[in-house]
Amino acid sequence: MEPFTTHTGVGVPLRRSNVDTDQIIPAVYLKRVSRTGFEDGLFAAWRADETFVLNQEPFRAGSVLVAGPDFGTGSSREHAVWALADYGFRVVVSARFADIFRGNAGKQGLLTAECEQSDVEQLWKILENEPGTAVTVDLTAKTVSAKDFTARFRIDDYTRWRLLEGLDDIALTLRHADAIAEFEKSRPAWKPVTTPLGAA
């Protein structure tokens, strides 16, 4: 994973709450077995409407999405994060994120910056008044700014550290392989295994 410290890019105002992962990428795009190339599925249904924000010129090149509350609800599909990242987004700003989406984003280096809804609305105004305005997100300082407006955002310290360092979770966990093996010895015998019945 690429380390993340600061990012500056075109901010995209998405005035919708409850943006579920079926909207971020519909199920039909989930049949692929690759890990890249999901940008065509991003907001596929909404992008069919030419008035949709990502079809407007300065926003097309956006990399900081500023959305309404409860972003990423619903399905656990990590494809939603891949679609956003493949399109070019590095940051999503929202007042509330669904837990699984937030977790998935953290694994892929997509920053979920949780702001107050009033700050989101301030950002929306700025981005709508001057389309193409750059938004700067500073993970070290935990701030998001546009023009002369700056807001603080929340992110848990562990995810922040992993993003700043660009660390891979599996490698971190495997440092504790001995503890895992030790734990396994203490599991009760009655716990089930999936080995087919009758097999050795």
Place this chain on the structure above:
Amino acid sequence: MARTLAEKVWDAHVVRRGEGDEPDLLYIDLHLVHEVTSPQAFDGLRLAGRPVRRPDLTIATEDHNVPTVDIDKPIADPVSRTQVDTLRRNCEEFGVRLHPMGDAEQGIVHVIGPQLGLTQPGMTVVCGDSHTSTHGAFGAMAFGIGTSEVEHVLATQTLPLRPFKTMAITVDGELAPGVTAKDVILAVIAKIGTGGGQGYVLEYRGSAIEALSMEARMTICNMSIEAGARAGMVAPDETTFAYLSGRPHAPKGEEWNAALENWRQLRTDEGAEFDAEVHIDATSLTPFVTWGTNPGQGLPLSERVPDPEAIADENERVAAEKALAYMDLTPGTPLRDITVDTVFLGSCTNGRIEDLRAAAEVLRGRQVAKDVRMLVVPGSMKVRAQAESEGLHKVFIAAGAEWRQAGCSMCLGMNPDQLRPGERSASTSNRNFEGRQGKGGRTHLVSPLVAAATAVRGTLSTPDDLF
């Protein structure tokens, strides 16, 4: 110290406590795998040269893509076929047990785990699917994960996680006849909202929950994610033990007794504190239906389509306006007057034998309305076989419904079972998101009883409306 059920299960699985901000490392007892969210995870293992640490705690099935007709033929859609073939190759290469299309044990991943007796009280269960919360009905800690986490569990059989907060959802009193587990959970979501459960594991308790069958409890836990929760749980009791007894992978003999002793401890202690509490009076509940495009936008079926003008919160008002525009509904219309063209009975929410029995009882001797298409999709091949042994399929077929093979089907339309643009369904599934059941399709979430009655009348209805 007094602990909640969720805390007990969590504590029993901590491999290593996190220091400071670090998450705990949690051991995973059972990992369920399907074709959609696993290919990139297996690829990751291959790239890193890592094996599956515990294939004996892992089981796979094909459910999301599989067609529900002509399953003896190759899958027609080449992209779906490739995804299913990829799962088969990965399971072969990494030694994971797989129940493929056509197999007697194949079915929706959340139906087959409990059916096989693999889901047991006090376990940690994960799957790359948000409806993994279903398994919490057994008093397991069960939650959905993303593909990176699927890879993590395959490689380490653990996950780094911070403890979830706890919320008690107490449903006391007796449900009226015709009011089902689906109505309870839709009412819960309407009450706390699609984000109300964020960060929480919900423990459903109270006399109404205790009176429910295991399958009904699964319906409730299944939709915990629609309230934004990480998981939902019900404390195991005699109903749970009776369901498990004799299942293929349930403990036997002395091990059953040892397990039972352990399982009986899995209750929230007297005096334990939840981080949040919600109370619902079961006697106040009636059949529920959604009118909008998220599962929190629901109302009793006796009500009317709401007027966004009357909603004070600006975000909710805008969301309601957008939802009504998408759903093509006019404020003030009685929900009972809404006409559907499709009825879908199935999914990991309501595709079990009790759901099919309930719907068949309504349809017996009746006909699906002209111009309505009804799909009946059992949650698993075992459910299908059970239904056929009871003659339920004959009731569905005689009524004019389509009797299909097992899979996720129209819940999310990854296979050919989809709504066409503008079509409207009454669906026993779990999500009414825009386009969820097919591009441009409109979904009303309902119970199996309401689904069956709606199929007969052609408008959203309860069985009482048929007399």
